[in-house]
Amino acid sequence: MPSDQFYDDDYNDGRSGGLVAKESAGDNAAPLSISEISNLLKRTVEDRFGFVRLRGELSGVKRAASGHFYCALKDDKAVIDGVMWKGGAQRLAFRPEDGVEVIATGKLTTYPGRSKYQIVIETMEIAGEGALLALLEKLRARLAAEGLFAPERKRGLPYLPQVIGVVTSPTGAVIRDILHRLADRFPSRVLVWPVLVQGEGAAAQVANAVRGFSAIQPGGPVPRPDLVIVARGGGSIEDLWSFNEEIVVRAVADSTIPVISAVGHETDTTLCDHAADRRAPTPTAAAEMAVPVRAELVNQIDEMGLRMRRCALRPVTLGRERLDARVQRLPKPEAILAAKAQKLDELSERLRRGLQDRATAKGRSLQQVAGRLSLPLLRHRVQVCDERLARIGLTPRLLERRWMLARDALAPVNRVLPQLDPRLPLQRGYALVKSSSGAALTTREAALREGSLVIEFRDGELPVTTGEGTEAATPRPAPAKPARQSSSPPRQGDLF
The missing domain is CATH 1.20.5 (Single alpha-helices involved in coiled-coils or other helix-helix interfaces)
Structure with missing residues (x-):
């Protein structure tokens, strides 16, 4: 068969693909668009699986900024995506985490944008008590790794608290047991912060109450508690779950007031007990720990x-x-002083003999020195000194030369010194204003403070007053300048 004949037959066959799509004879089914088939699949899945309950393990848990919750439910063989809208996510009684086995209730739908099917979750619960305990242990390990349960964080309880804050339900038997026990042991002032102890919103209320007690300032209208008791009666693990929430545990750990946790009975243990400074087996025991008898x-x-x-x-x-x-054993005063008196007499005698011996020795020494002080010896020493003085050769020329060097060094100073005379400007027409005591005045304010002034001119002084008129007085002649001494030093005569 020729090759071109093969392609013609294949092209004309309606059951085989060709280059251009053609409608076959008797074919009345128009091709569907991708959106149309996606919508058909979506309606089919939603009609067939409008209500389902799935059990699986959470994976890829994340919460979007819009508040919607996305995750995946899986078992050992399959995975299905899940989404929970903001309203349902806010009503969750626990915090979803990877690895938690849950039972999700909702409806199946498709997501045409990715050709995937998923479940729109309306409610989600933990699958059994075992899964709940596994979630609890996982949360406990994570918070313990942060150090919230460390023993060094625990604080001591006040011995006698003046004000006790209680976080519990105001209508239960717990608050009555606490008040009754406090009244029996040590009546104290109690502040009750009413909260829900189970159900939706209980964890947030308990956390806000603990933080609220810590926020009370000392000295305000509401007294600040010295001790806080978080209390609740017994119940199942689901009933006590609010006290296992992370928000409550962190609030108790961050409290600035010592906290006693009294949640449940003796066999009940919550994460709140680990974070508190002291755990009480019952609310009544918490009251006994709080105050003494x-x-x-x-x-x-x-x-x-x-x-x-x-x-x-x-x-x-x-x-x-x-x-x-001790009085009986004390000696008599005469016996105490006898030894000292005897020693004093002995020292007095030794002192007298010592002075005599020293005076005798000094006299002998003086006689030896006086023997060496003779007139010929002194004359000989004077003669030796005269001869040494004559050899020195001190002449007037040496002294004159030193005087001339000193005079030349002072000549520049003598030339500058007249220019620094404060009365030299008086020769050029200036005047010097002085107070009555002779102090120079340089400002107008200083002159106004003086009652009378003295103005010195070149040829004398003029007393004036600072009033309206001036008073003239006999001019006083300027003080005569001291005669300038000759710059040349006097000549010194010959010493010899």
Whole structure:
């Protein structure tokens, strides 16, 4: 068969693909667009699976900025995407995390943009108590790694708190048990912050209450508690789950006031217990931890007062007995002074002999020195000094040369010195204003403060007053300048 005949037959066959699409005879089905087939699939899936419950493990959990929640549900063989809109995500009773097994209720739908099917989740719950415990252990390990449960973070409780804050339900039996126990042991002031202890919104209310007590400032209209008790009665793990929420655990760990956690009964343990400074097995036990017994304190104070009085009197009694015993052993004053008096007499005798011996020795030394002080010896020393002085050769020329050098060094100073005379400008018509005491005045304010002034001119002084008129007085002649001394030094005569 020729090759061109093969392609013609293949092209004319309606069941085989050709280059250009053609409608076959009797074919009344128009081709569908991608959007049309996607919408058909979407309606089919939503009609067939309008309500489903799926059990699987969460994976790829993330919350968008819009508040919508996206995840994937998987088992060991398959995966299905899931989405939960903002309204349903806000009503979740737990925080979804990867690895948590849940039961999701909703409807299946398709996402044409990616040719995928997914479940629109309306409600989501943890699949059984085992999965809930696994989620609890995972959260506990993560918070413990952050150090929220570290023993060094624990603080001591105040011994006698004046104000106690209680976070619990105001209508339950817990608050009545706490108040009754406090009244029996030590009546104290109690501030109750009413909250929900289970259900939707309970965790946020408990966390806000703990933070609210920490935010109270001392000295304000509402007293700041010295101790906070977070309390709730017993129940199942689902009932106590609010106290396992991360928001509550962080609020208790960040509290600036010591916290006692009294959630559930003795066998119930929550993450709030780990974060608190002290865990109480029951709310009644929390009240017992908070305050001591008043009657026991009164008895203890009375006993300590009696012991204090005994302790105060015992040293006095013992001191009196010891004083009497020591008085008996004290020697007489005459016996104490006898040895000292004898030593004083001995030292006095030794001093007298020592002075005599020293005076005798100094006299002998003086006689030896006086023997060396003779007139011929002194004359000989004077003669030697005269001969040394004559050899020095001190002549008047040496002294004159030194005087001339000093005069030449002072000549520039003598030329500049007249120019620094404060009265030299008076020769050129200036005047010098002085106070009555002779101090020079350089400002107008200083002149106004003086009652009278003295103006010095070239040829004398003129007294004036600072009033309206001026008073003239007999001019006083200017003080005569001292005669300038000759710059040449006087000649010194010959010393020899």
